[in-house]
Amino acid sequence: MAKKTKKRKEIKRKLLHKYRLVILNESTFEEKISFKLSRLNVFVTGTLCIIALIGFTTLLIAFTPLREYIPGYSSTKLKRQATVLTYKTDSLVRRLNYTNRYLDNIRKVLRGDIENNEVSRDSLFGKFKLDPSTVDLTPIKQDSLLRAEVALEDKYNLFEQNTTNTDFILFPPISGIISQEYDANAKHYAVDVVAPKDSPVKAIANGMVIFAEWTADTGYVIIIEHKDGLLSIYKHNGSLNKKQGEVVRAGEVIASVGNTGELTTGPHLHFEIWNNGAPVNPTDFIDFK
Known part of the structure; x- marks a missing residue:
């Protein structure tokens, strides 16, 4: 001790x-x-x-930026920047895919080519169109009561307005004689309208010029994009009055009739209308006389 x-x-x-x-x-x-x-x-x-x-x-x-130099450490700012860049990259990819599809449609319009397996809207309507003779159109009691109620409301509606949609009225690009009709079987998705050389070619509706260049086959070509996926194409022009990116109004002069390109036989306008990537017959909407 x-x-x-x-x-x-x-x-x-x-x-x-x-x-x-x-x-x-x-x-x-x-x-x-x-x-x-x-x-x-x-x-x-x-x-x-x-x-x-x-x-x-x-x-x-x-509490200083030195922590960002530590291996395996990720700051909140870097995570936020990575998230923002991821969203931007995803948006750019979607935009690029949309642009590529859009350019493919423009390329098909210029070539006048449609794949065999492509189905147009008109063909779908024709395929599934019902025959009125096979449908019983006899009104039932509920239908009659509803019709009477709607008629009574319309009779006393002081604020009734004209609901006719005039936005889809198309102006004729030119007046003349049709030398070749629209023929989908022959892959001629246009009408050829004969007119004197240098006659003014007009826009059929409001829109924006998305293509205005020279091509070897069809000469001077101008394409206008309208609303609701509608495209109007004017080929074999003698000259162009509008450039790509310009906004045009319905009835505004955009070109002149010519005889340019290898696939032409004389002064005329080769005119096409495409609706959501499918060609339609222009004479169904426009009177060229």
Whole structure:
């Protein structure tokens, strides 16, 4: 027991034993600074310094941009930027796919080519058109009551307006004699209208010019995009009055009749109408006389 007590006193004496740290001038041996230290003070001071250094380093990394240089660490800003870039990339991909499909349609219009397996809207209507003779058109009681109710409401409707949609009225691009009719079986998706050379060619409706260039087969060609997926194409022109990107109004002069291109036999206008990627007969909508 006495040995243990003596050993403890010896350890305590060593820890609390004072040492003097003196800083001297090397030339004159003049004492500049002196410190009284003990082993316990040195241990405690060193431990506190290490803890303070660790805390300062942690704060420096956590609240400064230095944390972004730590492998495996991703800041909130970087995550937000990555998310935004992902959305932009996805939007660009969708836009690119839409543009490619749109350009494919324009390319088909210029070539006048349709794949065999492509089905037009008119063919679908013809296929699923019902025969009125097979349908029982005898009005039922509920139908008669509804008709009477609607008629009564219309009779006393003071705010009735004309709901006829005139936006789909198409103006004739030119007046003349049709030399070749629309023939889908022969892949002639247009009407050829004979007219004097340099006669003005007009836009059939409001729209924007999306193509106005020279082609070897059909000469000067101008294509106008209208609303609701409608395209009007004018080929074999003698000259063009509009450029790509210009907005035109219905009835505005956009070109002149010519005889340009390898596939022409005289001054005339080769005119096509495409609706949502499928050709339609222009004479169903326009009177060229």
